Amino acid sequence: MVQQLAGILLPVFIVTGVGFAWSKLKMPLERDSVARLVMNIATPCLILDSVSKLTLPVAEFFMMLLSALALIAGSAVCGVIILKLARLPAHSFLPALTFGNAGNMGLPLCLFAFGEVGLGLGVTVYLVAVVTQFTLAPAIQDRLPPLQALAKTPAIYGSIVGVLLLSSGAQLPGWLDTAVGLLADIAIPLSLLMLGFCLAELRVKRVPLALGLGLARLILGLVVALIVAEALGLTGIARGVLILHGGMPTAVFSYLLSARYQRDPEDVAGVVLVSTLVSVVSLPFLVSYVLWTSQ
Numbered sequence: 001m002v003q004q005l006a007g008i009l010l011p012v013f014i015v016t017g018v019g020f021a022w023s024k025l026k027m028p029l030e031r032d033s034v035a036r037l038v039m040n041i042a043t044p045c046l047i048l049d050s051v052s053k054l055t056l057p058v059a060e061f062f063m064m065l066l067s068a069l070a071l072i073a074g075s076a077v078c079g080v081i082i083l084k085l086a087r088l089p090a091h092s093f094l095p096a097l098t099f100g101n102a103g104n105m106g107l108p109l110c111l112f113a114f115g116e117v118g119l120g121l122g123v124t125v126y127l128v129a130v131v132t133q134f135t136l137a138p139a140i141q142d143r144l145p146p147l148q149a150l151a152k153t154p155a156i157y158g159s160i161v162g163v164l165l166l167s168s169g170a171q172l173p174g175w176l177d178t179a180v181g182l183l184a185d186i187a188i189p190l191s192l193l194m195l196g197f198c199l200a201e202l203r204v205k206r207v208p209l210a211l212g213l214g215l216a217r218l219i220l221g222l223v224v225a226l227i228v229a230e231a232l233g234l235t236g237i238a239r240g241v242l243i244l245h246g247g248m249p250t251a252v253f254s255y256l257l258s259a260r261y262q263r264d265p266e267d268v269a270g271v272v273l274v275s276t277l278v279s280v281v282s283l284p285f286l287v288s289y290v291l292w293t294s295q
Contacts, residue, residue: 008112008287012105015189015278019196034194042187043103044158049177049184050123051162052117058167060238064121067232067242068128075246076136076223082216092264093213095133095257096271100221100248102129104195105279107248109244113235113287114294116223121241128163129245133253152287198252199276210270214250217275218282222247240294247286249275253288 022029054061081099083090098107103126110122134153165171172180204210227244229239250272259265 004291005284005287008109009283010107011112012192013191014086016104016199018195019193019198020060021196022193023197023200029144029197031194034190038187038190038194041156042183042190044154045183046107047123047127047155047160048158048162048165049180050116050120051127051159052165052172054120054166055117056120061124061163061166063232063234064238064241065126065128065227067234067238068125068245069132070228070232071221071225071242071246072128072132074228075099076220078220078224079216082213082220086212088209088213089264092258092268093271094146094253095136096213096250096254096268097217097220098136099129099133099251099254100217100243100245101195101238101251101276102248102250103127104191106245106248108192108282109287110241111188113244113291114240118237118241121238122245125245127155133251134256164257171276195252195276198255199273202255202273203266204270204273205266206270209267210274212271213271214274217250217271218247218278221245222258222286236294241292244286244290249279249280250254 051061076094076098079094080090082097083093100124107122107126110118114121130153155220171177222243222248225243227240228234228246234242250268250273255265255269255272258262258268
């Protein structure tokens with residue numbers, strides 16, 4: 001089990017650490033350009049490639065979509081309750097409690113833990129997270145029309161093509177499939193590098209607030225995932241993927257969006273940093289649990 005855990009977690013920690021060290025050494029990196037490359041090209045290709053090649057029945061794919069939606073909705077409801085009790089503004093902190101790091105951490109962990117099937121199901125969860133994050137967060141933080149934000153999210157178009165191919169059994173032309181696959185292959189390593197690079201730049205402004213909300217994110221996400229998995233009768237890899245995503249730390253994009261809309265970005269940065277650091281300790285236990293229950 002120890003060797004299996006090392007094979008799953010160490011690649012994630014090492015590549016993230018390279019990004020962290022790159023920032024600390026003051027090495028040049030066009031962060032915005034790399035982020036746009038990942039979000040606008042590599043990730044849509046990863047979604048298209050993974051969804052279109054899923055070997056699961058279409059019904060199981062849509063069940064995973066429903067499970068992911070229930071996970072995010074449940075986390076949002078719990079987040080509202082926590083923030084009301086703590087007397088903190090939802091427009092600043094609700095995205096940080098609702099959205100786990102499904103892309104930078106969730107996808108590589110699903111791949112290393114469950115292989116290509118795990119990655120395909122993880123991409124399904126990530127797709128729901130992207131759609132809701134880039135519609136709900138702008139609507140909460142800047143009152144932008146959700147459809148306007150959705151139309152500007154390239155992952156949507158990759159997912160549409162992927163679902164059409166999956167449903168029809170069709171395939172892309174060989175040359176295009178190879179090109180999409182090559183671009184998809186850079187999404188995970190670049191995401192991990194960017195995660196480490198961004199973490200190196202974050203600071204904790206108010207430690208008690210960051211620690212409280214960071215722990216709340218990890219706990220509520222995991223509890224909601226367990227409840228959803230039980231309620232919908234998920235088993236095997238699908239159950240493991242959902243629970244793994246539920247236990248993810250706060251998404252880095254929660255900080256980037258809060259900075260964009262000036263919604264307490266320094267405090268949200270603290271939540272991202274603290275939850276990610278705590279997850280270094282919690283992830284071995286979480287991965288061990290999902291491997292054990294998914295057998």
